[in-house]
Amino acid sequence: MRILLVSSSETETVYLHKAFRESAHSVHAADNLRYALYLASHEDFDAIVVATLGMNMLTALFDALAELSRLPHAPAVIVALASGTANERARILRAGADACFVQPYSFLEMQERMLALRRASAARSGTAPLDTPMLRLDPLTRDLVEDGKRVLMTKREYLLLECLLRQANAPVARDQLIRYAWADKEDVDPSSVNLVVSRLRRKLELNGFRARVETISRFGYQLAAC
Structure with a gap:
């Protein structure tokens, strides 16, 4: 939240x-x-x-x-x-x-x-703002859930995914992701976003998730969740 x-x-x-x-x-x-x-x-x-x-x-x-x-x-x-x-x-x-x-x-x-x-x-x-037909975040366990599969997120990964899920299947600006997932930091190196996204991609691939995080050139990222 x-x-x-x-x-x-x-x-x-x-x-x-x-x-x-x-x-x-x-x-x-x-x-x-x-x-x-x-x-x-x-x-x-x-x-x-x-x-x-x-x-x-x-x-x-x-x-x-x-x-x-x-x-x-x-x-x-x-x-x-x-x-x-x-x-x-x-x-x-x-x-x-x-x-x-x-x-x-x-x-x-x-x-x-x-x-x-x-x-x-x-x-x-009548909406579930942070869910898609495929994906949801479990706030009690900090898991990402897809069709019964679960994978544990770090706090930063969870926040970044939560921000992406608010606009699933649409581009999200890098600055917006930083304000959301690094709200406790005043100065964040953009490479920090890249690092978290790389970890997320590995987790999704290793656990057989269909969802993926796509790079939007010179803008940010997009969660492809369908």
Whole structure:
């Protein structure tokens, strides 16, 4: 999943950023709601996680939730509060948040809630955004699955494939792949993409997968999945 993490707490940002990356998510960080809204209006995210928000910032959060709901592809919004009563959490949910946690919360529960919201969104729209008739990614095992065959992906391979699957059978720019699969890095050598793609190709070939990653000259790559 592509996640936008919003937190003014450095400790919470470091913890959640590390936890999401280790779970093979693409994570972008913002330290305030205004910048998060700017990013969300220019790029697509599956979920926005707003963490360690003081109750004195509720008005800003309510305004942000209203704006997020107007986005063409509104992401799921998860709020994690340092403290809050049941009534305060209910107000946040009524304002448009999809889930609200209070510390101490379980990262595992937060992640499963996001995956459940994503499945529900796909079911409502009648689509499975990261599946094709041939291929799917298993977020629990980090496997690529094709007709019953499975192969384990590294975290970087998983993210790169997830990005390619969003536009299966269509070219994806190298810069887009870097922003998605290397969101935790500020400066990425393009050769790093080539290296991961080479590993992916070997895995697909050695495990008898029909899907293949094709090079689009001077542009990027394409996942041929049919």
